[in-house]
Amino acid sequence: MSVNTPDAPALNSLGFAKSPAETRVVVAMSGGVDSSVVAAKLAEDGYDVIGVTLQLYDHGAALAKKGACCAGIDIHDARRVAEDMGFPHYVLDYENIFQDAVIEEFADSYLGGATPVPCIRCNERVKFKDLLETARDLGADCMATGHYIQRSMGELGAELHRAADPVRDQSYFLFSTTPEQLDYLRFPLGHLKTKAETRELARKYGLEVADKPDSQDICFVPDGNYAGVIEKLRPGAAEPGEIVHADGRILGKHEGVIHYTIGQRRGLGIGGLSEPLYVVKLDVDNKQVVVGPKEMLSTRVVPVREINWLGDEPFTSRKEWHVGVKIRSTRPPREAIIRPISDTEAEVELLTPEEGVSPGQACVFYDLDGPRIFGGGWIWRG
Known part of the structure; x- marks a missing residue:
């Protein structure tokens, strides 16, 4: 003998079984x-x-x-x-x-x-x-x-x-x-x-x-002048120092490490050199902006922490995860291997090295074969 059961209520467009x-x-x-x-x-x-x-x-x-x-x-x-x-x-x-x-x-x-x-x-x-x-x-x-x-x-x-x-x-x-x-x-x-x-x-x-135009800048940095905001928040933060080549040569002076970012080429104030130089490291402790050739920007292994994992299986249930990762918002995901260290830390190996990877940026994990996002974490120095 079969029993008729009422149909379940239809879900509305937000996924709830009730009227809007x-x-x-x-x-x-x-x-x-x-x-x-x-x-x-x-x-x-x-x-x-x-x-x-x-x-x-x-x-x-x-x-x-x-x-x-x-x-x-x-x-x-x-x-x-x-x-x-x-x-x-x-x-x-x-x-x-x-x-x-x-x-x-x-x-x-x-x-x-x-x-x-x-x-x-x-x-x-x-x-x-x-x-x-x-x-x-x-x-x-x-x-x-x-x-x-x-x-x-x-x-x-x-x-x-x-x-x-x-x-x-x-x-x-x-x-x-x-x-x-x-x-x-x-x-x-x-x-x-x-x-x-x-x-x-x-x-x-x-x-x-x-x-209405889309917003372009960080809301509290309306003109894109990050250094100016930092100087207001931390008076005296822009301490001068040396611009140093990776081989140890002193090439010039700077007015504060906060004015520079990893991968920067323009505006270094060290013209007249035979090779183009890029910021490859910011040595805050020694107040040095370290510059070098473009190949020094190439990074293959990225330490990541504060990981938020959105996969179905526990993050540490595998020794390796083969995924796509984004180091910058404007770049497409690149193939990588994630090797978990703990629930919130990992080493990410980029199969194709990236240039200009900097601590403080996000490393976001993507499904290589579909639209799903598996979370991500924050790049640090290691």
């Missing part, structure tokens, strides 16, 4: 076109949307500045979208959290001769930590962002996948998203093929930000 009206979603709104479209689309689809914008630094000095998120003009733009679409919007003062969790480490990393990526730390320590907890406190079923990345359900739960548009893919900046965070997050733009589609949606919803 019964599903509360907090949207992290930077004021740009991406997050504005996410909020507008979810509101249009009938979800219970709450928009939240973070004030991350003193936006009073940035009211007229374009090209950076979370400044005064961006808060205004986010609020206007919420008003037009008819959902509540809140601005949260996260200046102290952002200062402690992102800006201070950024300064210390540069002073230590590293090349930090503060946008990753912001996602990891502010947006996907404190803001996510705020979303839970507001009774939200999930939090949505305008990032170009995809969340896909696998056999063992939510997986992180690259965006459909390889040009817009932001997986490099989101490798430290934990499985617990991934369960709660949603990325409604990850399936779009081009940014033009996003702007077309913005025009469809009548959003004034439809043609």
Whole structure:
């Protein structure tokens, strides 16, 4: 005798077995076109949307500045979208959290001769930590962002996948998203093929930000002058020293190690030499900028720590993982072998050496045969 069972309720577009009206979603709104479209689309689809914008630094000095998120003009733009679409919007003062969790480490990393990526730390320590907890406190079923990345359900739960548009893919900046965070997050733009589609949606919803330019710089470094920001944060940090060839020759003077990055060639102030020279090392302790020929930039073995692993099997369950890795956000994944040392440390061997690998950068792990991201870690000196 068979027993008829009622069909399970259909899942809505965010993956919940209830109507959109019964599903509360907090949207992290930077004021740009991406997050504005996410909020507008979810509101249009009938979800219970709450928009939240973070004030991350003193936006009073940035009211007229374009090209950076979370400044005064961006808060205004986010609020206007919420008003037009008819959902509540809140601005949260996260200046102290952002200062402690992102800006201070950024300064210390540069002073230590590293090349930090503060946008990753912001996602990891502010947006996907404190803001996510705020979303839970507001009774939200999930939090949505305008990032170009995809969340896909696998056999063992939510997986992180690259965006459909390889040009817009932001997986490099989101490798430290934990499985617990991934369960709660949603990325409604990850399936779009081009940014033009996003702007077309913005025009469809009548959003004034439809043609707003993308942000180009780190939000608290609006003019790209990292050294200037460091000098303000750490007065006296730019101590002069020597520019030294790898063979020991003193070639000139510099006004502070913080003005240089690994792989830099231009602006060294040591012209008149027969060979092109590149920054190959920043010796902070001795206040030296070490330069050498291009071949000295080539790196095959990279020590990585603070690893966030998103694979199905435990990280240390194998002696080796054959994956693709990205050392820089703008480069495609290259074939590599990861050799775990512990749950959070590994040695990464690049099968094709990379140039200009610097401590402080991220090393992100990718499936060689598909779109999945297996996490990543931070490069250090070893």
